[in-house]
Amino acid sequence: MKTHLVTLLVAVLCVEQAYPFMCYVCQEQESNKDCLTISMCSEEDKYCVTVRADIGTKPNKPKYVISKMCSPTCPATSQQQNQSCRNVSCCEKPLCNVNGISSKQSSYGVMSLGVLVSITYLFRCGL
Structure with missing residues (x-):
């Protein structure tokens, strides 16, 4: 039974791109908590x-504002215009832009931690 659950978990992670790609979206919000709409x-x-x-x-x-969106390309990572600065962060996994400014490394780390916790829970429960 444990082998079947682990195999199922691995299969779900491998077919992730078969599902629609989703990101968090918002326009010029003052707080990241206002940028948690999924699109x-x-x-x-x-x-x-x-x-x-x-x-x-x-x-x-x-003071800063946060915008989140889907994009076919990754825009320039930072720009300075008229004495204002823009920090741009891109990632390539579904819903990876949950943080105010995310990165590929942090999204991989969070995903790996989630998988590890799930597997540990399955084995501890004896499933």
């Missing part, structure tokens, strides 16, 4: 993108 991406979209634009005018209190 189905179009077929050509391969990246989840997070853009953090610094718009603050006070040096000691920077």
Whole structure:
């Protein structure tokens, strides 16, 4: 029984791309907690993108807005325009742009940790 569950878990992870690609989306929100709407991406979209634009005018209190979207390409990682700065982060896994600014390394780490915890739970429960 344990072997069947582990095999099923591995199969689900391997066929991940067979399901529609999804990302978190929002436009110019002041908090990441307001950027947790999930959207189905179009077929050509391969990246989840997070853009953090610094718009603050006070040096000691920077203010920024967060935008998240699906994209067929990964935009330039950072740009400075008119004394404002944009930090851009791209990742290639479904829903990997959950954090305010995410990265490929952190999304792989979180996914690996989730798989490890699931397998450990299955073995501890004796399934």
